Structure formats: structure tokens, C-alpha cells
């Protein structure tokens with residue numbers, strides 16, 4: 027038997043309904059904030075990710091699915107391609123390639139789609155996983171750098187979590203500084219690590235030289251006490267970054283959005299600057315982040331594009347769905363009625379009635395005239411239908427149907443014209 031590859035999975039009904047509900051809600055809420063959808067390819071040049079996400083990140087150094095795309099013609103170079111491990115790089119590439127900044131307006135873009143990382147499979151973590159994300163970026167003259175953008179993104183996320191019905195989340199906030207003040211912090215980290223790195227894991231030893239900020243991502247338990255004692259970024263922010271962070275927090279206070287500052291949160295991507303954030307949810311255990319994001323001023327220039335500051339986030343859709351399931355959200359419309367043809371020649375009448383009800387927006391399924399009444403009722407209950415509607419010869423003649431409420435067991439006769447109202451009550 028051929029099975030789905032480890033770390034991948036099939037999404038089956040009824041779970042897919044919850045996924046659709048989440049995605050539908052995303053489109054609705056994001057549209058209210060004037061975001062439009064973008065769809066980028068699921069694979070890109072490997073270079074796009076190594077130059078944006080960063081060589082020393084876990085993602086680029088360990089987790090990418092990369093292959094050589096053989097040259098088709100002698101004139102072509104063989105290129106290395108990678109299944110996208112995240113979508114911000116692709117969106118920024120598209121922004122540069124299509125010169126989206128030329129309008130002078132902010133670009134507010136969102137995406138929904140699969141991403142790929144070679145991760146050790148664990149609860150809520152998959153090698154093909156789904157992200158819902160958004161980016162707001164544009165020329166500085168459009169206000170892309172301003173704290174209001176950060177606050178609006180966070181406001182939209184709280185609106186979304188409310189709309190899907192997730193409760194009990196915590197928003198963690200930090201500032202990781204900018205290209206001007208980060209070098210001083212990196213130096214302070216390097217100095218502090220000099221004496222302790224020998225006691226740390228191999229990754230930390232290497233990163234303390236190449237990219238000390240990434241030491242803060244280390245998950246090795248033995249390294250945690252050492253990491254706790256390292257210098258804090260907050261003490262190294264320059265005036266501009268401190269002021270920016272203070273303004274973001276002031277707007278959140280005005281909007282009544284609760285948050286906690288977490289000085290260790292640097293997020294596992296090199297391109298972040300200034301504001302970084304995470305929403306966590308208690309029902310997800312140790313892997314508690316449902317979504318995360320941050321500002322990435324300078325990323326566009328890093329990819330040879332124009333100056334285009336921006337901020338964005340990615341929601342782990344798999345984990346959001348898991349959190350909603352843990353909350354046992356009753357967000358789905360169940361099957362309303364099961365139409366039961368009773369006796370030979372009744373199938374067509376049953377299907378005609380079902381067609382009428384479906385046209386009125388009612389979720390209906392249909393039995394078969396070869397079924398006995400008992401089997402039809404059993405099937406209706408298995409499907410979770412609220413009503414069974416019997417279509418027999420007498421019913422067709424009278425144009426009125428026996429309607430059984432499967433919860434209460436009560437059966438009444440209802441005329442065709444009154445049927446819709448009866449089911450809706």
C-alpha cells in the first residue's frame with residue numbers, strides 16, 4: 027500500500043470545512059483592511075531564500091527542499107531551485123520584479139498556500155504546511171516605515187482571531203533594532219559568548235562567530251541558562267528604534283490591544299528589523315505560536331530592489347485549525363435535511379424537492395428508494411441531519427411531506443410551500 031509521505035497528510039472532510047471557514051474568514055477580514063491577494067510560485071531560485079531568510083538560519087541551513095534543475099539547452103545554466111519555505115521572500119521578489127512600488131501607494135498583499143520545510147515531524151508540524159500571511163510594503167513616501175502600519179497589522183490579526191473564534195491568545199512583542207544599531211548588539215553578543223560558547227551546542231558555537239543573533243533561537247535545554255544571561259537587545263536600540271517601538275506600543279494601548287514585551291524573541295529569520303511579534307495559544311503545548319511576523323526594512327534592497335520598508339506575518343494554518351479544534355468550535359453549518367424517497371419511482375420526486383431546498387440555500391442530502399425507511403433514518407443520523415423528509419406516493423399527491431425532527435423524534439406534515447420556514451425554525 028502506498029501511503030502519504032511522512033510529514034505530509036491528507037486533509038479530509040469534515041476537517042476541510044473548518045479550513046474553508048478559516049480561509050473564508052481571512053478573505054473577509056483582510057478585505058476590510060484593504061488587502062488584496064497575491065499568488066507566487068511554490069518554488070523559486072534557492073538564492074532568493076539564502077539571501078533573504080539568511081544562510082545561518084535553521085530554515086536555510088537545515089530545512090529547505092532544494093534540487094538542481096538540469097539545463098535544457100547548452101546556453102542555459104543549471105540552476106538550483108527550492109520549494110518555498112516561507113512566502114515573504116517570494117512576495118518581495120514579486121514586488122521588485124513587477125515594480126509594484128511605482129504607484130507610490132502602499133501595497134497590502136495577502137496569500138494563502140502551502141510551504142515546505144524538512145522538519146522533524148511532530149504534533150502540529152508538517153513538511154508541507156499551510157500559511158496565511160500578509161505583507162504591507164511600499165515606498166517610504168507612502169508611510170511604509172511608520173509605526174501606524176505595525177499597529178494596523180496587529181489590529182487586523184486580533185480582528186481575525188476574534189472572527190474565527192480563537193480565544194485565550196497572548197501577543198508577544200519585541201524590537202530587534204535596525205541595520206544601524208544591530209552591529210553594536212551583535213558585538214556585545216559576540217563578546218559575551220566568547221567566554222561561554224565552549225559550553226554550548228555545536229550550532230551555537232558556530233553561530234557565535236557567524237551570526238550571534240541566531241544563538242537566541244537555540245532550543246537545546248542545556249544552553250538556555252547561558253542564553254538567559256546574554257545581553258538584551260532593548261539596551262542597544264538607538265534613538266530611532268526606541269521611539270518607533272514606543273509609538274507602536276502607544277497606538278496598541280489606544281486601540282486596547284493587550285500585549286507583553288518579550289526581549290528574547292528575535293524570530294528565526296535574518297531579515298527582521300524593529301518590530302517582531304508572535305501570537306501564542308495555550309492549547310498548543312510547547313509549540314505554542316499560532317502566528318508570527320515582523321518588520322523587514324531593508325529586505326527589498328538586499329534583493330537588489332528599491333527602498334521598500336514593510337511589515338508582515340505568517341499564520342500557521344495547521345496550528346490555527348488545531349487550536350480551534352482544541353476549543354471545539356462549533357462553527358460549521360451541519361446537514362439540515364435528509365430527503366427519503368419511499369417506494370418505487372420516488373427518486374425523481376425526492377431529487378426535485380432536494381433541488382428546490384438547495385436552491386433556497388439549505389444543505390440537503392438524498393437517500394434512495396431501494397432503502398428501507400429504517401436504513402434511511404439510520405443514514406440520516408450518521409450524517410448528522412436535523413430532519414428527515416419523506417417523499418412517498420401520498421406525499422407527492424398532496425404536495426405535503428412527512429417531516430421528522432431527528433433530535434426530538436416529532437413528526438409532522440408540512441406543505442411544500444411551508445417547508446423552508448419549517449426547517450429554518
Ligand SMILES: [Zn+2]
Pocket residue numbers: 203204205206207208263264266267
Ligand atoms: Zn536602530
Ligand SMILES: [Zn+2]
Pocket residue numbers: 226227228229230244245246249
Ligand atoms: Zn545551542
